[in-house]
Structures are given as structure tokens and as C-alpha cells.
Amino acid sequence: MCHLVWRKATQLFEVFCLYDYREMLHNSTFCLVPRGRRLGSFRFLEALQIPSTVRSIHQDKILALRQQTQFLWEAYFSSVEKIVLTTLEDRVLQQTSRSDLMWNSHPGGLFTLPQYSSYLGDFPFFYAKLGIKPNPKFTAVIHAVTPLVSQSQPILKLLVSVARSQYCAQVMSSRFQPYDSIISDAVLSLDEDTVLSTTEVDFAFTVWQSFPERIVGYPARSHFWDNNKERWGYTSKWTNDYSMVLTGAAIYHRYYHFLYTHFLPNSLKSMVDQLANCEDILMNFLVSAVTKLPPIKVTQKKQYKETMMGQSSRASRWADPDHFAQRQTCMNKFASWFGGMPLVHSQMRLDPVLFKDQVSILRKKYREIERL
Structure with missing residues (x-):
């Protein structure tokens, strides 16, 4: 019996490899699937109706169907x-099976873990379909590793800026853990040496409310393909595009905490923990793999770290060549596990309305950002 199953599986795999389905999807508009093996006169009459049936379908519907087909193929x-995985997922654990909407809507059932919640409104992908909005508050999670020895340390200024925000619900320590105590949908992730004003925090959160499935924040980085080394590279150079927003000053949905812990393999998480590096890159890989979209950078701010810190502090890591080399290695390890490069480049930057416009400062809601 096992031999027959294996032979059948081998035959199916051989058939699967015969065709380039990605090319077929690109070149084809419709697919004809007869309802049975016996093609009698009735089937012949149906075939004669194909030209008129095809012409009756509006181009907008054809585009929507092609997009859905592309999604189903990729997912x-x-x-x-x-x-x-698709075949076995809900057959093994039927008590936690996903709804039809989860399977047939982006990002698909494999990225929508029912262990997190059975309510679609708890996921960042279904707000528009359900006609709801995310919780109007955020939880600040600060990654603090340096002992507090002085009242002039940046983390104290950061705490004051965050606490003054009208949208702040709570402040916590550490990062990327699926805390049950996080009461808001949004998570404001911060490094202890991040320098942000209350206005910058409020503006970033306002932008995130319109894009709850994405990472929204300030420090942008990019990736590129190095033809000489034949590997992916990581760069912090200021260019006209980016593909990552570092989680040292960013907002994202709390579901990604759960996905980071329960979806990613232990090998990648152990690597990040051992290096004490690259966790922000890994989070960007994960979110881009799920959404197929780039993150969103807000305002023109380039410097988001406290520069006047002692050499014994965490900030000195960013000037360490080994630290940068580790991030290059992480890029390629992550790309290998994901089966490709999920990061997507973007040239979009969102600024406040009337930002830098020659109008009265009193007409601008986030007027303090221009002074920073």
C-alpha cells in the first residue's frame, strides 16, 4: 500500500514539474475545465458559447479574478x-480549522494562525472587509539592556515623550514576545537610545492606523544584490528607496509578535539571540513575506539614535564593523529560509499635511516635526 502511494505521489510530482505554471498564469486569461469526461452534444453546445461568454465578462472582473488566481497560486x-501544508493543515487539527475567508483572503490560511484568535477582527488583514478599525491606542515596548545609572540617559527622555502621547495605553520592556498583557492592537517598538518627540510618536501612530498590516516608522534601511559576491547585501546609506524600517522606532500590529514566536523556526530565533543582532531585520522579512508589501517610512528624519553616549553603551555597536558584517550574514540566512527575498523596495515617504509648506505654522497639526 505504501509503495502504491509513493509511486502515485512520484507520478504527480513529475506531472507538476512538466509545466511552468507561473508562465501559464501570465500568458492565459481563462481556463476551460470540462465538467466530465464524456464530451457529448451538450458539452459541444456549451463549447460554442465560450466566445460570447468570455466577451461578456467585464475587464474589471477579469483583473480581480486574475489577482485572486495569482494569490491562490502564490499562497x-x-x-x-x-x-x-495546505492539504494537511486543517485536517490534522480540525478543532482549530480556519474559516473560508481566511483561506481565500490575503495573506492566506498558512499565515493566519487560528491559535492566536478565532475572531477575524483580531488580525490586521481583515479590518477593511469587516468594516472596523484597530484599537485607537498603542503599547510601547522598549528594549532596555543598559543599567540606569544617570538621570541624563536617553531612555528617561524617551519615556517622557511616549507617556505624553494621547494614544499611549501602556509601556513595557523587552521585545517580540507574544505578551497576553498587551491590550492594544498597535505595538510601538523602541530601543532604549531612540530619540523621538511626542509629536513624532503621535504622527507615526496616526499613519499606522491607515496601514495596520505594515511596519510604520522612522529608521529606514535597504537591501541589494551584490553581483561580485553573488549574495544579498545590507546597506544603511541614505538613498531614494528603502526596503526595511528598523524596529528601533517603529509601529506594527501585535499579531506579528505571535507570528514571530510561533511561525519562525527556532534556528533563526536562536541565531538572533546568540548574536544579539538582526532581530529587526528578521521582523521585516516576516512582515514582508506575509503582506508582500514594503514598510512605510514617515518624515525625512535620518538620525533617530542618541549620539552622545559613552563607548560602553549599546550605541557603540553600530560603529562596530563586526556588527555590520553580522547583519550581512543574517540577510542571506533569512533569505535562504524564506526561499527567496521577501523584502520589497519602496520610494514612498509620508509627511504631515502642509509639511515644509510656506503657510502659517498655526495651520499645521504636527508643526513641531519641522523643527526637529
């Missing part, structure tokens, strides 16, 4: 691994 059929 469930683009690899043997995805086919197997």
Missing part, C-alpha cells in the same frame, strides 16, 4: 511544501 500551489 498554496507555488511549491510542493505549500501544497502539502
Whole structure:
């Protein structure tokens, strides 16, 4: 019996490899699937109706159908691994099976873990479909590793700026843990040496409310393909595009905490923990792999770290060549596990209305940002 199953699986895999389905999807508009093997006169009459039926379908509907087909292909059929996981996922644990909307809506059932919640409104992907909005508050999670020895340390200024925000619900320590005590949908992730004003925090959160499935923040970085070394590279150079927003000053949905812990393999998380580095890159990889979209950078601010800190502080790591080399290595390790490069470049930057415009400062809601 096992031999027959294996032979059948081998035959199916051989058939799967015969065609380039990605090219077929690109070149084809419709697919004809007969309802049975017996093609009698009735089937012939149906075939004669194909030209008029095809012409009757509006181009907008054709585009929507092609987009849905592309999504289904990428989510469930683009690899043997995805086919197997899709086939077995809800059959093994039927008590936590996903709804039809989860399977048929972006990002798909494999990225929508029912262990997190059975209510669609708890996920960042379904707000528009359900006609609801995320919670109007955020939880600040500060990654603090340096002992507090002076009242002039940046973390104290940061705490004051965050606490003054009208949207702040609570402040916590550490990062990327699926805390049950996080009461808001939004998580404001901060490094202890981050320098942000209350106005900057408020503006970033306002932008995130319009893009709850994405990472929204200040420090942008980018990736590139190094032809000489034949590997992915990481750069912090200020260019006209970016593909990452570092979580040292960023807002994202709390579901990504859960996904980071329960979806990513222990090998990647152990690597990040051992290096004490790259966790922000890994989070960007995860979110981009789920959404197929880039993060969003806000305002033109380039410097978001406290520069006047002692050499024994965490800030000195950013000037360490080994620290940068580790991030290059992480990029390629992560890309290998994800089966490709999920990061997406973007040239979009969102500024407040009337930002830098020659109008009265009193007409601007986030007027303090221009002075920073």
C-alpha cells in the first residue's frame, strides 16, 4: 500500500514539474475545465458559447479574478511544501480549522494562525472587509539592556515623550514576545537610545492606523544584490528607496509578535539571540513575506539614535564593523529560509499635511516635526 502511494505521489510530482505554471498564469486569461469526461452534444453546445461568454465578462472582473488566481497560486500551489501544508493543515487539527475567508483572503490560511484568535477582527488583514478599525491606542515596548545609572540617559527622555502621547495605553520592556498583557492592537517598538518627540510618536501612530498590516516608522534601511559576491547585501546609506524600517522606532500590529514566536523556526530565533543582532531585520522579512508589501517610512528624519553616549553603551555597536558584517550574514540566512527575498523596495515617504509648506505654522497639526 505504501509503495502504491509513493509511486502515485512520484507520478504527480513529475506531472507538476512538466509545466511552468507561473508562465501559464501570465500568458492565459481563462481556463476551460470540462465538467466530465464524456464530451457529448451538450458539452459541444456549451463549447460554442465560450466566445460570447468570455466577451461578456467585464475587464474589471477579469483583473480581480486574475489577482485572486495569482494569490491562490502564490499562497498554496507555488511549491510542493505549500501544497502539502495546505492539504494537511486543517485536517490534522480540525478543532482549530480556519474559516473560508481566511483561506481565500490575503495573506492566506498558512499565515493566519487560528491559535492566536478565532475572531477575524483580531488580525490586521481583515479590518477593511469587516468594516472596523484597530484599537485607537498603542503599547510601547522598549528594549532596555543598559543599567540606569544617570538621570541624563536617553531612555528617561524617551519615556517622557511616549507617556505624553494621547494614544499611549501602556509601556513595557523587552521585545517580540507574544505578551497576553498587551491590550492594544498597535505595538510601538523602541530601543532604549531612540530619540523621538511626542509629536513624532503621535504622527507615526496616526499613519499606522491607515496601514495596520505594515511596519510604520522612522529608521529606514535597504537591501541589494551584490553581483561580485553573488549574495544579498545590507546597506544603511541614505538613498531614494528603502526596503526595511528598523524596529528601533517603529509601529506594527501585535499579531506579528505571535507570528514571530510561533511561525519562525527556532534556528533563526536562536541565531538572533546568540548574536544579539538582526532581530529587526528578521521582523521585516516576516512582515514582508506575509503582506508582500514594503514598510512605510514617515518624515525625512535620518538620525533617530542618541549620539552622545559613552563607548560602553549599546550605541557603540553600530560603529562596530563586526556588527555590520553580522547583519550581512543574517540577510542571506533569512533569505535562504524564506526561499527567496521577501523584502520589497519602496520610494514612498509620508509627511504631515502642509509639511515644509510656506503657510502659517498655526495651520499645521504636527508643526513641531519641522523643527526637529
